């Protein structure tokens with residue numbers, strides 16, 4: 430997708446919020462947008478998402494696009510499942526595929542217990558899960574996230590981190606804004622700053638040190654169209670380099686107490702072996718060939734592992750799993766002993782609190798643990 434000379438101002442003769450923006454958004458790229466409050470980040474993201482039109486310039490080559498707004502329209506007269514199914518249909522899925530995708534994403538975010546709940550009755554955290562799920566379920570070519578992590582609990586943020594990595598690895602483009610400068614740090618191909626109506630690239634060496642889990646894409650991203658000549662070109666093609674070893678990165682600031690534990694359940698490809706030297710001395714309860722097998726039964730297919738690690742090493746562990754060759758699919762991320770992070774149970778005291786911090790349920794073989 431390309432933006433050429435794009436400008437936006439509100440109202441006739443109003444001041445320009447954006448002006449002369451030239452930008453290429455290639456497939457398989459991850460772009461962070463930053464800038465001061467009121468600088469025009471959301472304006473740019475709405476233009477990218479196609480829900481607002483430029484006052485000047487042109488946008489061409491838009492792929493199927495999904496958008497997570499800053500504020501979710503909670504007043505819509507739908508249940509959570511009905512809304513997601515409806516949105517799936519709008520994104521072009523068949524009714525069956527939309528309903529299946531809606532159910533899967535509700536489960537993955539640990540919100541399947543609220544499938545029949547009207548949107549207006551959902552907590553802020555669950556509403557945000559629905560807002561994110563509606564964007565993810567059609568696997569869009571362009572995913573635009575405006576502060577999408579805000580309001581999500583720790584486990585759901587991990588699910589979204591993993592979903593972003595999956596989208597980019599599948600050749601989708603992701604553009605995001607987040608108030609936390611460390612969000613997906615180290616993963617974006619580029620960071621762009623909105624400043625005084627312009628969009629300028631941020632040099633990597635002026636950025637804060639990285640420290641989170643989502644890896645750069647693993648595969649070279651296909652580049653399409655003629656070579657760009659914009660002020661802000663697309664990110665360079667992947668070199669196919671392996672990311673720096675997990676555990677060498679500074680740890681991400683987290684609301685999870687340092688003495689909490691994080692349990693990760695991951696599924697490998699047939700024959701996949703766990704990377705050696707897992708960060709933080711991760712304890713494997715069960716897995717292929719009963720790796721360090723404990724009391725829990727091994728998954729019959731031998732492809733599911735459950736790893737427990739100190740919270741300060743969880744990002745590095747996720748990073749290691751997601752960047753393994755072949756990568757491991759993250760099934761659940763459960764915070765154990767997290768007393769600070771709001772859980773669904775805490776947000777919605779009248780609703781069933783079971784498995785409150787579970788990102789999504791494991792298979793029938795996977796033994797359940799109370800967090």
Ligand SMILES: Nc1ncnc2c1ncn2[C@@H]1O[C@H](COP(=O)(O)OP(=O)(O)OP(=O)(O)O)[C@@H](O)[C@H]1O
Pocket residue numbers: 439446464465466467468469470471472473
């Ligand atoms: N619908 C609108 N009508 C009029 N002015 C608007 C509208 N939307 C945004 N603006 C103005 O455009 C400017 C940029 O707003 P925008 O929300 O894009 O900034 P932002 O960088 O996302 O801000 P924040 O970080 O606070 O979310 C602001 O001055 C804002 O008041």
